[in-house]
Amino acid sequence: MTRFALTVEFDGRPFMGWQRQSHGPSVQQALEDAVHAVTGERTAVHAAGRTDAGVHGLAMRAHVDIAKAIAPFRLMEAINARVRPAPVAVLDCVEVAPDWHARFSCIRRSYEYRIVNRRAPLTHEAGLAWQVPQPLDEAGMADAAARLVGRHDFTTFRSAHCQADSPVRTLDLLSVERVRDRLFIRAAARSFLHHQVRSMVGCLALVGMGRWSPDDVEVALHARDRAQLGLNAPSDGLFFVRADYPDEG
Amino acid sequence: MTRFALTVEFDGRPFMGWQRQSHGPSVQQALEDAVHAVTGERTAVHAAGRTDAGVHGLAMRAHVDIAKAIAPFRLMEAINARVRPAPVAVLDCVEVAPDWHARFSCIRRSYEYRIVNRRAPLTHEAGLAWQVPQPLDEAGMADAAARLVGRHDFTTFRSAHCQADSPVRTLDLLSVERVRDRLFIRAAARSFLHHQVRSMVGCLALVGMGRWSPDDVEVALHARDRAQLGLNAPSDGLFFVRADYPDEG
Incomplete structure (x- = not known):
């Protein structure tokens, strides 16, 4: 074998x-x-x-x-x-090796979330990005993202169907980059809760639209209450981009 | 009106x-x-x-x-x-203005051709790029591309259905850029003949595969004979990216 x-x-x-x-x-x-x-x-x-x-x-x-x-x-x-x-x-x-396990040996998972920030609907990219028509303030989103990095109880950003034993996770990276009308939100952690990336992106988008402040994201985080979640971003824009293992560069 | x-x-x-x-x-x-x-x-x-x-x-x-x-x-x-x-x-x-014409006022058209240079078939990008499994030598392709820039009779690179009066065109740009397993071929001219970009890309790909030399591309150009065309690249990878007009930045 x-x-x-x-x-x-x-x-x-x-x-x-x-x-x-x-x-x-x-x-x-x-x-x-x-x-x-x-x-x-x-x-x-x-x-x-x-x-x-x-x-x-x-x-x-x-x-x-x-x-x-x-x-x-x-x-x-x-x-x-x-x-x-x-x-x-x-x-x-x-x-x-026979003891290498794609899930259990993995020490870091990386996702990228793609937003197309424009009024026009998507053509080639339908289903491959989230089209947000309101102008997004990426500086505010980056500020809010920085509040989520680190070790926290992410209950607010966790699906009701999440099967993880603990809601505590250490978020190593959550960054926001704009390239013309595209926003790329990158997230990395040893592991994520169910819906965590989409839930974080949804709240960052509310900040980008001016409906939430970066402080509101921090308040939602500390509430440790799913009912405080502002918005769950659609699956369309989410890409699993990388998994890291101890013995790899 | x-x-x-x-x-x-x-x-x-x-x-x-x-x-x-x-x-x-x-x-x-x-x-x-x-x-x-x-x-x-x-x-x-x-x-x-x-x-x-x-x-x-x-x-x-x-x-x-x-x-x-x-x-x-x-x-x-x-x-x-x-x-x-x-x-x-x-x-x-x-x-x-009423005399602005999308076609007749246009002074420059720009295309981008996207190649995914890998053995694995395409997933998200099926129909949006040309998947070429053989390793492509982009330096050779860039050398060949430079031979086509300028004012030439492009009969070799012209579809039999082309309705243009003259096969002479001035090619302002034909560049080849590799980003990991992607090749981007960019072409710009006041106007192109029917199938010209795909025909040029097809011949550049033959050079990339090592089946043609850059000299062979020049020989094909000077032959002014459609029968000398090596390969017409599929439509999948071709994007019309820009049109320029005199009164615009």
């Missing part, structure tokens, strides 16, 4: 999310079906993070155990051939 | 091209139908360039004459509301 680590890109639009679901297509199922078609083996594909419906992946990391003797490059090519027409692509595939 | 200049973004995937066609949807028709819904007027929308099926627009310029009294901002908003669900969006709308 060999364990392979995969780097996976996917377009979240047609999927119910990463995790296998009985009621609709998932990225996990698309990959597991492709692996089965290649190897004849029914085996689980484990990811660094379970993304929600509509959330995208630029470089999700995952692992899979395969009994059949196959080289990593051949496995990657064969999965890519079989996974079509699902919008999922394996960008890299390497053999790893 | 007031003439309005529009800046239009569109996703070319569902369209037969810019120009109204009897056999399928076009960007022009989508806009003209939206204008009709807004004003009750049947009027032509003229563009700076007629893009082919599958070619995209980031900032196509166009004009339309409207009898109804309407402010530019209101017209833009109303077209955007009525053009849905077609992936077309008006980004800007201003009143212009």
